[in-house]
Amino acid sequence: AQKITQTQPGMFVQEKEAVTLDCTYDTSDPSYGLFWYKQPSSGEMIFLIYQGSYDQQNATEGRYSLNFQKARKSANLVISASQLGDSAMYFCAMRELIRAGANSKLTFGKGITLSVRP
Amino acid sequence: GAGVSQSPSNKVTEKGKDVELRCDPISGHTALYWYRQSLGQGLEFLIYFQGNSAPDKSGLPSDRFSAERTGGSVSTLTIQRTQQEDSAVYLCASSLGVGANVLTFGAGSRLTVL
Numbered sequence: 693a694q695k696i697t698q699t700q701p702g703m704f705v706q707e708k709e710a711v712t713l714d715c716t717y718d719t720s721d722p723s724y725g726l727f728w729y730k731q732p733s734s735g736e737m738i739f740l741i742y743q744g745s746y747d748q749q750n751a752t753e754g755r756y757s758l759n760f761q762k763a764r765k766s767a768n769l770v771i772s773a774s775q776l777g778d779s780a781m782y783f784c785a786m787r788e789l790i791r792a793g794a795n796s797k798l799t800f801g802k803g804i805t806l807s808v809r810p
Numbered sequence: 811g812a813g814v815s816q817s818p819s820n821k822v823t824e825k826g827k828d829v830e831l832r833c834d835p836i837s838g839h840t841a842l843y844w845y846r847q848s849l850g851q852g853l854e855f856l857i858y859f860q861g862n863s864a865p866d867k868s869g870l871p872s873d874r875f876s877a878e879r880t881g882g883s884v885s886t887l888t889i890q891r892t893q894q895e896d897s898a899v900y901l902c903a904s905s906l907g908v909g910a911n912v913l914t915f916g917a918g919s920r921l922t923v924l
Contacts, residue, residue, distance in 0.1 A: 727912070735899065737853075737915035783852065797843065797866060798903075798913055802852040 694719045696784050698801035705774045706809050712759070713769040713804050715784030723789040726767040727798065728758070732780040740782075743767060745789075771806075779808045812836075814916035816902050822922045823892055831887040831919045835904030842885050843913060844877055845901045853901065859885065892923045 695718040705711035717726065728740040743751045743758045751758045759768040771778055784801045815834040823829050835842050844856040855869035859879045870876070874892075879885040889896055899920050903913040 729915075736917055737901065737903070737913075739912045739914070742912060785853075797855050797858045797869070799855065800845075800853040 694721070694724070694786050694788055694799045696786050696799055696801035698784055698804050700804045702805040702807065704807050704809060705771075705778075707776060708773055710770060710772045711774055711806065713771070713782050713784075713806065715767045715769065715801060717765050717767065717784070717786050719765075719786065719788055721788035725787045725789055726758070726760070727785040727787070728756070728767075728769045729783045729785060729800075730778075730780045731783065731803070732777075737783075741769065774808045776808050776810060779806060781805050814902055814904050814914055816900075816916035816919050818919055819917065820920045820922075822924065824924050825894060826891055828888065828890045829892055829921060831889075831900050831902075831921070833885045833887070833902030833904075833916060835883065835885070835902070836914055837883075839904035839906055839914075840882065841905045841911075842879055843903045843905075844885070844887050845903065846898045847901060847918070848898045856887070856900075889921075892921075894923045897921055897923045 697716045700714050724745045726743045730738045730740055741751050741753045741756045741758050743760045750760050755772045757770045781803045783803045785798045787798045788796055817832045840861045842859045845853040847853050857877045858866040874890045877887045899918040901915055901918045903915045905911040905913045
């Protein structure tokens with residue numbers, strides 16, 4: 693069984709500063725993928741970044757980077773140079789990868805609310 | 811289509827009525843997922859379809875919930891004898907059925923049971 697834990701209370705960051713959103717996970721599968729999604733107040737789920745368990749380097753996508761520490765089972769999202777539009781709920785999610793290549797369900801954490809202050 | 815399309819966007823119903831929620835995935839996406847999100851909460855997995863394989867129904871909360879996917883494309887989530895605790899946003903997502911692919915979500919169907 694897979695489990696995602698996001699325990700931070702609401703996070704606040706000053707505009708233009710960096711912020712780290714924590715995510716820990718638990719799985720017995722040696723092969724898995726980690727995802728971060730953003731959900732603004734409008735409700736849509738926006739994909740941000742993906743990290744595979746066997747990827748040698750931490751994933752980066754523009755201002756988003758993933759601090760992947762496999763031994764600690766953590767996959768923290770780092771947002772650099774925060775913008776007002778970054779205010780949203782952020783969800784960490786995990787999928788165990790079946791060797792045959794078929795998808796499996798994506799398990800989400802409870803999310804973290806980020807507020808960016810001007 | 812260009813994105814995942816869900817209808818209706820909003821549904822208000824009376825307790826005890828049946829409702830149907832529709833999802834039209836991205837063309838070519840073989841995997842389709844239904845999630846439920848209660849107010850201010852995370853996403854709760856309901857059901858997952860992958861190609862012609864038997865669906866993973868492990869997240870359906872009761873036998874009042876069912877879903878089907880016809881022709882490997884459009885999916886309908888049916889809730890029978892709705893209860894007030896069924897009130898939530900129902901999100902549909904689709905992805906390519908190969909490897910670790912990103913789920914693309916629809917805008918959701920907000921269900922309110924009075």
